[in-house]
Amino acid sequence: MSVASRDIVKRVKDGFVNKRGRAIQDCEERKQEVYAAVPGVQEIDMELSQTAFDVLTAITKGSDVAKEIEKQKEINALRRKRRAELLCAAGYPADYTDVKYECTKCNDNGYIGINMCSCLKNAIAHASLEASGVGALAHKQNFDNFSFDYYNGEDRSRMERNYNALRDYAEGFSGKGDDSWMLMGNTGLGKTHLSTAVAVRVIEKGYDVVYETMQTLMDDFSENQFRGGSSESVAKYYEADLLVVDDLGSELTNQFTVSVLYNLINQRANKNKATVFSTNLTQKELRERYADRIVSRLFGMYKPLLFKGSDIRAQKLSEGRR
Ligand SMILES: [Zn+2]
Structure with a gap:
């Protein structure tokens, strides 16, 4: 712990x-x-x-x-x-x-007696959710309220496979040597929903989870580096049993962010700790943006999951207008 x-x-x-x-x-x-x-x-x-x-x-x-x-x-x-x-x-x-x-x-x-009551377990899970960065998303985005209604045909079977893979992963999470994932696909296809769902489930199982967008993560690291913040503010990214990073590629990329990312990936791998990235970038775009040493690690050590379909948010909006 x-x-x-x-x-x-x-x-x-x-x-x-x-x-x-x-x-x-x-x-x-x-x-x-x-x-x-x-x-x-x-x-x-x-x-x-x-x-x-x-x-x-x-x-x-x-x-x-x-x-x-x-x-x-x-x-x-x-x-x-x-x-x-x-x-x-x-x-x-x-x-x-x-x-x-x-x-x-x-x-x-x-x-x-000596057994923790469900009320205390729930209170700890709840407080961990708040501290993890998932916070309010936890109620909106979990495995129970994921809908396949917005996917058709091949996209739908693909989503069912993604959903099952991530749900089984979260259920079976052990805190040591778990797989790492790269959730890839355009905006609005459920990547954030499923990565939040993984975070929520793993927290409920009692593990230490940190959930952040790539932008906030990089803000924390640069604050730490340039404004003399306490290294405690970034230690959580190395130490969490599971790190979930939303929107890899949304950050302003420069030498500093690339070296942070490289260290993070390496250190977590050395500690045998799992990470889930989601990104709107394609493999080609990732190669263009990040150094080879990063991309080869990402694709060597992370399991890719492809998300395909048409933007759910756009579909919901047009339903609302009908
Ligand atoms: Zn109780």
Whole structure:
């Protein structure tokens, strides 16, 4: 786990401790409100809290333990019933003074025994999504809401193959030695949708993912290089279990960006870490733009996936006009 994702997990867990504390405190405030408004309730609560003491007292006086506990249970059931009646008569719900936890499976502990509760897993996945750069796209672009309606014939079978390949890849992602991909094709054919979907699924599986456009990635590197930023701001690009870079070729290409790209590809390969690039450029255009040493690595180590069809955004627009 990287430093960044350890920070996220710690932040989420701290949030749970606060959330649980708040739930208990809110409950205490509601109790005080009820004590002030409904006579008799506080007395009942004091009696209830003395149960253990009452049982002990009775035992020391020679009573049978099991019998005494049974007796107290019955008395307490009557007390609780009376308490609920008092609350309802005063216009409060019977459970008004119960602690209201967000998750009733783990009472906001985040764990059930030694197992992490689904609520804590989801919260960590959610926070990782926010930090990954996918953010708002996560809800719009995942494997569940990808539509094949805009593809026809051969394009459609090709898209189904692409979809299946990337979905299986995301499902089976292991964080070590996974394939790297080059998603190629014109704008508006679902490359961003599927690369986001991969990022979302891999994050949900608990891996550390960074998702950025090529332009932002290069801005981060040049900020780091020329304006003395902290190298932490670019470390995530080397360290993430999966790096997803949208729109390779959209950046202003120069010696600096080419050397950043070359180092990034190499370092990630050396660390056996996977990368997914998407690009509107053809293989020929990539060769023209980047040095041979980059292109030969990209096509030697990355699996190409071709996207073909007619621009989905344009199709949707023309549907809207009809
Ligand atoms: Zn829970």
